[in-house]
Amino acid sequence: MTAVRILFASCLCLLLGMPLAHAQEPAEVPAPLPLDELRTFAEVLERIRTAYVEPVDDATLLENAIRGMLEGLDPHSAYLEPEAFRGLQDSTSGQFGGLGIEVGQEDGFIKVISPIDDTPAARAGIEAGDLIIKIDDQPVKGMSIMDAVEKMRGEVGTSIRLTLVRGTGSPFEVELNRAVIKVASVRSEMLEDGYGYIRVTQFQNNSGDEVRRALNSLAEGKELKGLVLDLRNNPGGVLQSAVEVADAFLDDGLIVYTKGRLPNSELRFNATSNNPGRDIPLVVLINGGSASAAEIVAGALQDQERAVIMGTDSFGKGSVQTVLPLNNDRALKLTTALYYTPDGRSIQAQGIEPDIRVERARLTQDVEERGLREADLAGHLDNGNGIEEQSGVVGEAAERPQDSDYQLNQALILLKGLNITRAKK
Structure with missing residues (x-):
């Protein structure tokens, strides 16, 4: 029963908050320890150690228990092992390796919260709301979010295949090459x-x-x-x-x-x-x-x-x-x-x-030929205003962001309207 006593000590430390040395204790008085549940927990550990088909070391079992406690709370709480902890620190400093997507969890699948600009994920057309259902043909149903993130990280230049579902559509695959993600925020x-x-x-x-x-x-x-x-x-x-x-x-x-x-x-x-x-x-x-x-x-x-x-x-x-x-x-x-x-x-x-x-849409320019105007006619009279007449022949202008982005275009139109309103006050 030595292992059981070790487990009890570990559980007591976790439940009393002892490993969280950098956090303050909750203001309210903690509830008594659930001794019956702790006994059950210790019994489960001992049964796994003695009856599971393959031997599993105690450290692995305890880390799995910790990971399960965190993942059972909400989609954003997690136990960060050394590599994941370093990855989180890298992401907030602006450079990290991977695909360039922020993910969460939904119904057992990995959900794309957003692709990051100018990354492999964004260039492959991955969109916010897409569900990742397979990583390299391995189903992610039931996989922890940290395990999924670890699978998507890897050596720069190596390829990975994701299977995704968008809305009510059929699953589709994208193949991406991992890269060093340098985020200009x-x-x-x-x-x-x-x-x-x-x-x-x-x-x-x-x-x-x-x-x-x-x-x-x-x-x-x-x-x-x-x-x-x-x-x-x-x-x-x-x-x-x-x-x-x-x-x-x-x-x-x-x-x-x-x-x-x-x-x-x-x-x-x-x-x-x-x-x-x-x-x-x-x-x-x-x-x-x-x-x-x-x-x-x-x-x-x-x-x-x-x-x-x-x-x-x-x-x-x-x-x-x-x-x-x-x-x-x-x-x-x-x-x-x-x-x-x-x-x-x-x-x-x-x-x-x-x-x-304003829903997402893409603007396309009407390419119909422009009709003739007076300024296009040979021998037309000058306007007398000292203003150069504009011919119907127009050179091709460089495309601006608002020319194809409908939401951005509408924002610009609104700003112009606000300026007109302010000017009249």
């Missing part, structure tokens, strides 16, 4: 004269500073009449970075608050006066791949009536995960709090609803 450009665009692909440690630099660069030497902040397919990331991005557009007021059982999980984040976004008209684009930190930004700007939210409903991940390092190069990724928008909304499993719903 913020990029920006001018859509038209006076109208800027900032895309945040993921909230990394430095995303707040990058957004401020992008704002200053877009406004340098010119009047910024409007801005599109694109959070589509942004799977989230670092909470503090989301607060900093929202703060770049707010003068004061609450951005987000969190509530949980640990005393240090109840936090409030308020805007400061350091606001490079000033009162520039702002449209925020979201979709079903906008999750977590992206929803914090959209919810704060919506509740504070600072921006118009456009697109489709966001993902609905309203929980906060804390990484709690253990003393053996492992860690727990544990859901410790829920976050709430300034108006007290929890978007958990509901998402942010846009102010203006």
Whole structure:
């Protein structure tokens, strides 16, 4: 019965929170230990050790038990072994290996929360909401999310085959080559004269500073009449970075608050006066791949009536995960709090609803021949206004992002309308 006594000691430590040395104890008095369940647990361990068809070492059994405890809580809590822990640290710093998709779990399958821009997954056409049902022909039904992620990671340049289902369609396969994923979390450009665009692909440690630099660069030497902040397919990331991005557009007021059982999980984040976004008209684009930190930004700007939210409903991940390092190069990724928008909304499993719903579509240009105009006729009279007449022959212009992206096109049209309205006041 030595193993049983060892198991009891391990279970007591876990249930009393002893390995979580970096977390504060819950404020409430802990319930008595469930001794009957602990005896059952110890008996199961002993039966497996003595009766299972192949010998299994105690360390493996205990790690499986820990992993099962975490996976049984919610889709985002997990036990991180050394490689997974390092991978998580790499992803928040902006460089990691793999396919470039943020995933969750749904009905036993692996669900794509969002593909990351300019990665193998995005280039292969994988979309938010796709279900991964096989990895290299191995069914993922019942596979833990951490095991699935480990299978998708691998040596750079090696290939992997995913079988996916989109909506009610038939399964389809994509083959991808693993790559070093270098995520540039913020990029920006001018859509038209006076109208800027900032895309945040993921909230990394430095995303707040990058957004401020992008704002200053877009406004340098010119009047910024409007801005599109694109959070589509942004799977989230670092909470503090989301607060900093929202703060770049707010003068004061609450951005987000969190509530949980640990005393240090109840936090409030308020805007400061350091606001490079000033009162520039702002449209925020979201979709079903906008999750977590992206929803914090959209919810704060919506509740504070600072921006118009456009697109489709966001993902609905309203929980906060804390990484709690253990003393053996492992860690727990544990859901410790829920976050709430300034108006007290929890978007958990509901998402942010846009102010203006615009479904995804692709614009195509009408290529019909243009009819003749007066300026095309030989010997036509000058207009006398000193303005050069425009012939019907038009050179081919470079394609702009808004020319094929319907949601972005509608955001730009709305910004122009807001500017006209402001000018008339």
